[in-house]
Amino acid sequence: MNNIANKQAICNKLLEASQTDKDIVVLCSDSRGSASLTKFADELPEQFIEIGIAEQNLVTVSAGLASCGKKVFAVSPASFLSTRSMEQAKVDVAYSNTNVTLVGISGGISYGALGMTHHSANDIATMASIPNMRVYLPSDHFQTEKLIEALLQDDKPSYVRVGRNAVDPVYEENNIPFEMDKATLIKDGTDVTLIACGEMVKSAKDAAEILAKEGISARVVDMYCLKPIDKDIVIKAAKETKGIVTIEEHTIYGGLNSQVAQITAQNYPVTVIGMGLPDAPVITGKSQEVFDTYGLNAEGIAKEAKKVLNK
Amino acid sequence: MNLKIKATDLRKDILTLIYKARTGHTGGDMSVIDILTVLYYKYMNVNPENIKDPNRDRFILSKGHASEALYCVLSDKGFFPKSDLDNYSGYGSKYIGHPNNKVNGVEMNTGSLGHGLAVGVGMALAGRMDKKDYRVYAVMGDGEMAEGSVWEAIMAAGHYKLDNLTAFVDRNRLQISGTTEQVMTQDSQEKRWEAFGWNVLSINGNDIDALDAAVGLAKQSKGKPTVVIANTTKGCGVSYMENQAGWHHRVPTEEEYAQGIKELEQRRAQYE
Structure with a gap:
């Protein structure tokens, strides 16, 4: 790989x-x-x-x-x-x-x-x-x-x-869609939208596969551009799916979740669940151990996505 | 050009600007203006007709609160019309209380203390990389020397032996709350800079001839950056302001303004 x-x-x-x-x-x-x-x-x-x-x-x-x-x-x-x-x-x-x-x-x-x-x-x-x-x-x-x-x-x-460690790629050598200051739509979907940034995108992509096996159609957005953030793709997701889960390796204060919630609140209010790091000292461990603790993995994201649909 | 007369005329411009605008850092403007006069009217290669000339000398007013002094120099040099300063600190004006790089001739925004010398280090490194012979001048306040970031820049300039960089410390010994030595000991500036690998010159910073000689010596320094510890008088040139901490940020009354102009005209007459 x-x-x-x-x-x-x-x-x-x-x-x-x-x-x-x-x-x-x-x-x-x-x-x-x-x-x-x-x-x-x-x-x-x-x-x-x-x-x-x-x-x-x-x-x-x-x-x-x-x-x-x-x-x-x-x-x-x-x-x-x-x-x-x-x-x-x-x-x-x-x-x-x-x-x-x-x-x-x-x-x-x-x-x-x-x-x-x-x-x-x-x-x-x-x-x-x-x-x-x-x-x-x-x-x-x-x-x-x-x-x-x-x-x-x-x-x-x-x-x-960027992070410290090598991470599994989201894209492929011959398929790297990229437009400056526009988020990348990794996978379309109609039930729920997963918006992630940085090295959480891979887990969001994997979560969509878990959800697909359960018959849930998840849209996956790679919001690599936090500022200027791609508002259009957020508003579109709010209109076309039942809710949004944001995933970030960051406190939920002032990061991706805050921005997405701000955009939806002002334009098209929907449920926005924020997944991120707690407002507390982070537990000691290797990156994956820390992510697993806070549910910042494919299974954890899939679980939160289902909460959007059950509301 | 008679630099002593020029510095006196600039003092009148500064006093008038502050009196009209009803705001300004009068004391620090008056202590630093002789440094600016020697740099801008004798040494620096800057041209209002070619503001972005890549070979120009670079100037950073790290003690940005003396912006009135810099603006008076730049307008007098023709970087912008003097009438522009009629709206100094006015609504929507680009001529604000700290140097702003939207103003012709201002290289970098300053105002938060402790940044200017590091900007100068970057400019001096760029000049060396590009094999250009421009020189970089950064003027700091002595209260500013309490900022830790200043010492990071002093360390780097010494390490990289930036002999194209000259720093000035406007050592007027007063800051907002009192004397520098009461607020946070700054002596000995000479020993401190020397320990970081700088060529140190300590002079009377309101003496045009001494400043002229110091800047000339700084240009001759090889393998070391030079700092000029400019021992100045806050409020220099106006009797009631001199050595008064209260004039850090005070505006003259009508009577004070008239007296200040009168004193400066008497001073000018001595130099004619």
Whole structure:
């Protein structure tokens, strides 16, 4: 199976693009190994800058580089990038409108047993609340590559969050539907809609297969674009199915669930069930163990989907 | 050009702008204006006819609350008409209380302290990557030195030996709540910067000749960034403002305004 981590896909894409585009610059905060950037740093040292363990400086130096015409990718663990340097993201990236892509690696609960300090269960909320900041959570390495290609085509600020581990792909080598800032409809359905983002999309897709065996037609939407979010596909789902389940590796406050509920409430109220991480310290364990605890797996999603239909 | 007269005229412009707009950081504008005068009227390669020239020198006012000083310089240099400042801090104006990059000549938005030097580090790294010989100047306040992010930037500039970067600390020794040493000890700035690998120059920051010499020396530094510890007087040039923390953010009355202009005209006459 073609199974690589999304962060590895980012490195591969940047390495490929940087061979010909000498304005691409990658920065990290003593995170080149964990970001899979060692190869980039070794092969293109003149386009790589080590900032050390200083996330605030990472982001503002990136903005300074971008103001001089560089296409900057600042890579750092999502937990630190999205909170410690949030003000730098707000002021120097978003407000000053610099061509910086903030790449949060090992997002969500990727770090497992390392605990709450290393989890980023609120990065969608923090980043999406900043005017002029875009937020993306790609689902697999195929989509991650498409997203990076698209981001290299524009010069606007963005935040991209990916996980630490290799995940099973959602798409296939020759079938990677992708439109910038438009969610991907993975599977049509008429009973219930499952809207997921990031590495929860695969579980949502698997949940739809479980539901299909029980005669339930589930629509599956890959909402990789959290901001600007694809409102149309949400409203359409509200109108055409009986309710929505959102699934995210994030607190249900201020993330995908909040946004979908806001869109439906304002346009076409339906039941929206939010699946995410609890408003409490997350249990210790490997990613899958943590997901299983909170029902963030195919079986758990299928169970919640049926609640929509039983209402 | 007589830079001392220019700095005095700019002080009058600043006082008038703040008096008319009824808002502004008067004391800090008056302490920093000599630094801006030497940079903008003698050293910096910036041109209002070619604002985005990739070879231009870069300036960041990290102590963004002194925006009136920067706006008065930029309008005087021809980056925008002086009449634009009639709506300074007015409804919908782009000329707000902190530098805004929608304004011609402003490189980056500032206002939250502790950002400007790191922006300068990025600009200096970009200049080195592109083999351009532009220089980068960042002006900070001394109260600002309490921000931890400043030290991250100082560390990185020292590490990367950014000799195309010059920082200034407007060391007027006053911040909103009192003296810097009461609020949070900042001495010795010289030893602190030196320990991080910088070339350190400590001068009277309201002395045009000393500033001129310091910026010239900074350009000669090889393998080290330079910081100019500019020992200044808050409110410099207007007697009743000098060394008064209360003038951090105060607007002159009609009488105070008239007296300030009178004093500045007397000062100008001395330089003619």
